[in-house]
Amino acid sequence: MASLNLLPLAIDLVLALTLLWLAWRALSSPDLFRAVVLFIALGLVLGLVWVRLDAVDIALAEIALGAGVTGALLLAALAKLQSAEAETADASTEQEGDWQGCSQALAEPDAKSKPTLTASATMDATGSAMPIALRILLALLLLVPLAGLGWVVWQLWLPAPGLTDLVAARLEASGVAHPVTAVLLNFRGYDTLLELAVLLLALLGVWSLSSAPHLGDEEQEPALAALSRLLAPLMILVAAYLVWVGAHAPGGAFQAGSVLGAAGVLLRLSGWRVPPRATGWPLRLVLVLGVVVFACMGLVVMAFGQPLLGYPPGWAKPALLAIELAATLSIGAILAALFIGGRP
Amino acid sequence: MTSVLVFALAGVGLIVLGFYALLVQRHLLRKVLAFNVISSGIFLLLAGLARRAPGAEPDPVPQAMVLTGIVVAVAATALALAMIQALRAATGRTWLGDDGDEE
Numbered sequence: 072m073a074s075l076n077l078l079p080l081a082i083d084l085v086l087a088l089t090l091l092w093l094a095w096r097a098l099s100s101p102d103l104f105r106a107v108v109l110f111i112a113l114g115l116v117l118g119l120v121w122v123r124l125d126a127v128d129i130a131l132a133e134i135a136l137g138a139g140v141t142g143a144l145l146l147a148a149l150a151k152l153q154s155a156e157a158e159t160a161d162a163s164t165e166q167e168g169d170w171q172g173c174s175q176a177l178a179e180p181d182a183k184s185k186p187t188l189t190a191s192a193t194m195d196a197t198g199s200a201m202p203i204a205l206r207i208l209l210a211l212l213l214l215v216p217l218a219g220l221g222w223v224v225w226q227l228w229l230p231a232p233g234l235t236d237l238v239a240a241r242l243e244a245s246g247v248a249h250p251v252t253a254v255l256l257n258f259r260g261y262d263t264l265l266e267l268a269v270l271l272l273a274l275l276g277v278w279s280l281s282s283a284p285h286l287g288d289e290e291q292e293p294a295l296a297a298l299s300r301l302l303a304p305l306m307i308l309v310a311a312y313l314v315w316v317g318a319h320a321p322g323g324a325f326q327a328g329s330v331l332g333a334a335g336v337l338l339r340l341s342g343w344r345v346p347p348r349a350t351g352w353p354l355r356l357v358l359v360l361g362v363v364v365f366a367c368m369g370l371v372v373m374a375f376g377q378p379l380l381g382y383p384p385g386w387a388k389p390a391l392l393a394i395e396l397a398a399t400l401s402i403g404a405i406l407a408a409l410f411i412g413g414r415p
Numbered sequence: 416m417t418s419v420l421v422f423a424l425a426g427v428g429l430i431v432l433g434f435y436a437l438l439v440q441r442h443l444l445r446k447v448l449a450f451n452v453i454s455s456g457i458f459l460l461l462a463g464l465a466r467r468a469p470g471a472e473p474d475p476v477p478q479a480m481v482l483t484g485i486v487v488a489v490a491a492t493a494l495a496l497a498m499i500q501a502l503r504a505a506t507g508r509t510w511l512g513d514d515g516d517e518e
Contacts (some may be wrong), residue, residue, distance in 0.1 A: 083418040087425035094429050094452050098436035103444060110448050117455055120422055124466055125473045129458070129481050136489050141451065144489075148496040149444065155503055201439055209438060217431040224423050224460070230467055233474035250475035251482070259479060266483045273490035277497040281504075325486055402486075409493040412500075 083123055089116050103153075107145045114138025127321035128251045131313075135329035140406050143336050147410060246387025248319035255323065256391050260369065260380040267362045267398060270405045274358065278414035291342040299341040306334035314399050318391075324361075324398040331403025336410045350415035358408065361401030365394050423463030429456030441510045443499045447492060454488045 093116060097109035114137040121130035201209075238250050238258065245253035255263050310327040317323030345354065368390050369380035377383050382390050433452035440446055458481045465477035503509055 080418055080421070083421050087421045090425050091428045091432065094432050094455075098432060098440070098445065098449055098452060103442070106445065106448060110451065113452070113455070117459075120425075120459065121462070124419065124422060124462055126462055126466075126478050126481070129462065129478055129485070132482050132485050136485050137451075137455070141489055141492055144493050144496055145444070145447075148500060151500055152444065152503055152509060206439055210435060213431050213435050216434075217427065220427040220430065220460075221424055224420070224427060224464070227464060227467075233465060234476045235472055235474045238475050239472070250472070251478050254475045254479040255482065259476070262480070262483050266486055269487050270490045273494045276494045280497045280501045325482055406489070409490070412497060 086116065086120055086123065090120065103149055107142065107149055110145065111138050111142035114142065128323065128326070131321060131326040132329060135326060135333060136406075139333050140329060140336070140410065143333075143410055147412075244384055244387065246382065246391045247317070249317060249321070249323075251321070252317045252323045252391075255325075256394060257382065257387060260365075263398075264362070264365045264369065264380070267365060267401065270402065271359065271362060274405050274408055277409055277412055281412065282414045284411050284413040296341040299337045299343075303334050303338055306330050306337070310334070310399065310403065314395050317395065318388075324395040325402060327395075327399045328402025329406065331399060332406025332410070335403060335407025339407065339411055345415065354404070354408075354415065357400055357404045359401065361394075361398035364397035368394055419463050419466045423460055426456045426459030426461075426463055429453070429459065432456075441512075443502070443509050443511065444496075447495050447499070450495075451488060451492060454484065458484055 090113065093109055093113040097106050097113055100106040100109060114133060117137065118130045118134040121127070121133055235250075238254060241258070242248065242250060242253055245257040247253050247256070310330040313322040313327035313330060314324060315322075317327070368382075372382055372386075372390075373379055375383055430453050433449045433456060437446055437449035437453065440449060461477050462473075462481050465474040499509060
């Protein structure tokens with residue numbers, strides 16, 4: 072029996088070590104492309120860790136957003152930077168070996184990375200400007216917060232009640248049956264409203280920086296186009312399911328919105344464009360819909376003597392459903408727009 | 416219970432690793448990667464510390480906070496990448512610092 076009890080712990084240890092190893096490799100890889108791919112792998116392993124922590128909501132969001140959308144954003148930015156790099160083609164190769172030397176000294180000797188090093192010299196001209204002694208000093212200094220934080224975590228390891236019981240007691244009145252969705256949309260509605268506003272602000276920032284899309288008009292791959300025609304309707308269906316199921320099980324507006332956004336990224340990559348007549352006010356309407364509906368619902372309840380965002384009993388369920396639908400559309404549109412980049 | 420401790424400690428490790436890379440690396444894209452590793456570590460630490468509560472049900476409040484955090488991190492990453500591209504277009508560099516930095 073003892074070995075059976077140890078098995079989950081062993082799996083978790085392997086997962087945790089994989090996380091740290093992937094993070095180290097992603098942050099120290101001399102090739103930027105490899106670094107980004109390792110970072111995406113890190114997001115996927117992190118998704119598994121969230122499942123092990125019984126946080127399925129976070130796992131869904133981590134894989135769709137942390138690994139998927141962030142990965143797509145990073146790869147698109149890298150492609151843009153490298154195509155610009157290739158034009159100038161005067162990148163130096165001097166400082167290249169720095170980090171590599173450091174990682175070889177500290178980690179395992181990696182014989183195979185030598186060819187990549189020279190191959191990546193043009194795309195990654197600058198490793199680090201720091202001399203090796205300073206880095207070792209820095210690493211030693213960082214051992215202090217590492218030990219301190221680790222010790223605090225170890226010390227804190229007394230069971231604490233948390234807010235589980237409080238949420239469970241009020242779940243009935245929240246309008247949904249899944250505690251995480253109830254916290255997100257009802258108990259801590261401020262957070263979520265402001266979060267939607269942050270997404271919108273980020274898009275405003277991206278749009279005000281440039282009006283050119285991040286990606287040019289690459290040649291369309293026929294296989295990708297055929298695949299995305301099959302996948303896009305399926306992803307829309309999955310998004311709709313996730314919104315609906317969020318009321319009583321892991322899922323909800325953010326996970327569904329991420330899937331919609333990913334569908335938008337896929338369609339963009341396979342050559343689909345938003346028709347020009349839809350990029351004016353119809354697109355902007357979809358982008359702000361989530362914030363507007365959320366804020367209006369929060370304000371309207373004040374006319375009935377409730378506090379801001381305090382839904383009266385009986386009205387919470389339809390109100391949350393309307394907010395979730397609007398937020399899903401907006402999140403999906405904003406994420407796809409962030410990937411496409413540039414104000415249309 | 417101990418598994419949760421393992422993940423919380425892994426979160427601490429990610430924070431420190433990311434912080435080191437953030438300080439040492441010069442390329443801005445690598446700094447963005449480092450920022451994301453730090454945020455992943457913080458999420459892991461937050462949810463791990465919350466999971467030590469007794470009972471089968473995990474605490475939903477930190478979970479909702481981490482969900483919010485992931486979305487905000489993606490938005491910040493997108494903005495940072497757009498700013499790197501704007502910097503690249505304006506100065507031809509992908510790192511911060513004086514012009515004299517270039518060899």
